[in-house]
Amino acid sequence: MAITDRDMGAGLRPSLAPDGWLAALARRAEAVVIPLGALLAGLAVFGLFLLTQGKSPAEFYSLVYKAGFGTWFSWQNTLSRAAPLLLAALCVALPARLGLVVIGGEGAIVTGGLAAGALAGALAGLPGGVGLPLLALAGGLAGAVWIGAVGALRHYRGVNETIASLLMAYIAIALMNHLVEGPLRDPASLNKPSTAPLAEQLRIGDMPGMDVHWGFAVGVLACIAAWVLIDRTTWGFAARIAGGNVRAAQVQGLPVGRLIVGFTALGGACAGLAGMIEVAAVHGSANASLAGGFGYTGILVAFLARHNPLAIIPVAILLAGFEASSGLVQRRMDLPDATVLVLQGFVFVAILVSETLYGRFRVFAPERWRAA
């Protein structure tokens, strides 16, 4: 259901067209030009919205450029914010290969971060080289269980995964509030209830020569690994078949249940890792900041990237730039903080509506470019 057939089928076509490179290029170009056009259309509609509010779209976009991408300083800010988006988007894109719409990545981020915050005390005596991987494992595992359960419910009980994953996100946040305000609360955290701060060697530091923490590199590597898994392995191939047609996959003897649970768990592990990274690199302890909306922006990133893990990297950086600039834009242009949400909403609608354009333009038809 949900993800269009075309989306799923796209990966099944032979990648090397027998009819020349121009035809192959035309086919590929469609998958880049249409989403890009939709993105621009969304930004244009938002520009019109700004005009109705008596604000200048030109000023808005030039401020976004300055604060998000204009200087090395703003690039570093943007890349740091992209880290959780990369991983949260994978939590949507991986299950999407099987035709599942999982939108509760926020829940896995929260459980992953919570697991890291809860275990940090027990691991405080270990050196960073041992403790950090264990912490990452705990975060990933917590996220994997959280979203993997959604996949299992989908396959074995027929529970709708979209609704179930979002309900699980609400449950995760309630659980976090309970633990952070109660059993796990650090008595020293007065204004903002938190778990005990992480030991110094369990913190994730910055990459050499820049003010960007290692979480960004982890996110990029995870996207590349996910691309290899989907595009270059038999598991990925099997998942794409099962996503296209479950019956056909079952007739072929593919383990559909294990694929569904495996891919949802893997997506959840990514989001859980994002939560762990937020705790170890940004907040220093688990608290309510974990539910900061990265999971929801991640949905938009994945859809804009059309669930292609490699495309997630530039899209996540772009949207992170918008989020990084929101503070400056609000102050300079006197706009409310929800402005970024409105922008994201317009872009989201535009990208979904653009699905209807595939196959409509003759320019992209391979037949037209077939070598004579």
Next chain:
Amino acid sequence: MEGDLGLWAIPLAILGGAIRVSTPFLFVSLGEVLTERSGRINLGLEGTLVFGAMSGYAVAYLTGSAWAGVLAAAAAGSVFGLVHGVLCSLPRVNDIAIGIALMLLGMGLAFYFGKPFIQPVAPDLPAIPLGWWAESPQVQAALRVNVLFLVGIVAAVAVWWMFRATRVGLLIRVVGDSTDAARAMGLRPAVIRTLATAAGGAFAGVGGAYLSLFYPGSWNEGISSGQGLMAVALVIFARWNPIACFWAAILFGGAGALGPALQSVGVTEGYYLFYAAPYVLTLGVLIATSSPTRAMTGAPAELSITK
């Protein structure tokens, strides 16, 4: 205050809470029934609910009339429904994904336009003191029933009757059960579905107005905690039957009232966990009523989530 109600205070507070909390569930689920019976699912009703809460509050504050606020919320909701319906009529545009996008857009727009209305105080919707006969203030408080709750009951019966006995209801059902049959009859499924989604959005908007104009009775960005989403699950539980939606809404409202009810008698242990009760209940209900093999009884055949 007479404090000797003892443990009876808990079920009483839950009953009162169920009546108060259930109204948004009831309206959103009725709206979703209308939409889903026509063969589409609108997951964006959470966003419509929040936007309805904001617009209802804003208009009530600006005009001084709570009922004008309710009307404005219904109008805003139907616009969101109309947009959803029109966009989903385009070929290959997915109704679930559009719902998610409109949910985010609706919340974004509500927060954007709602900023100036967080401080001001808008007039409340009137409530009927059905507990006038009782001496205990707790009983009186529990039985202060809002007019919209009663309107919701009437609407549930009306929608049920519409599906059962009217031409409009039949048209929606035909379109929801078979696009091909509807086309063969000369109907235009996309138009009927779009109108049904718009009407559904209006219901969700009214549910939002109830939140901001009666209970909790103020506008802020945390006004809804997923009621719009839970209502979608509630519709599956209620098997697309408007009357069953009413009872399901009461049940969910009771679950939502559990935390505050326990807190009112001094139980604070695990306070935040009780807040999870409605979500756990929704998930449990989904697990219990779904099946991996057979289609759900009562489900519209064209609905994507049950195919």
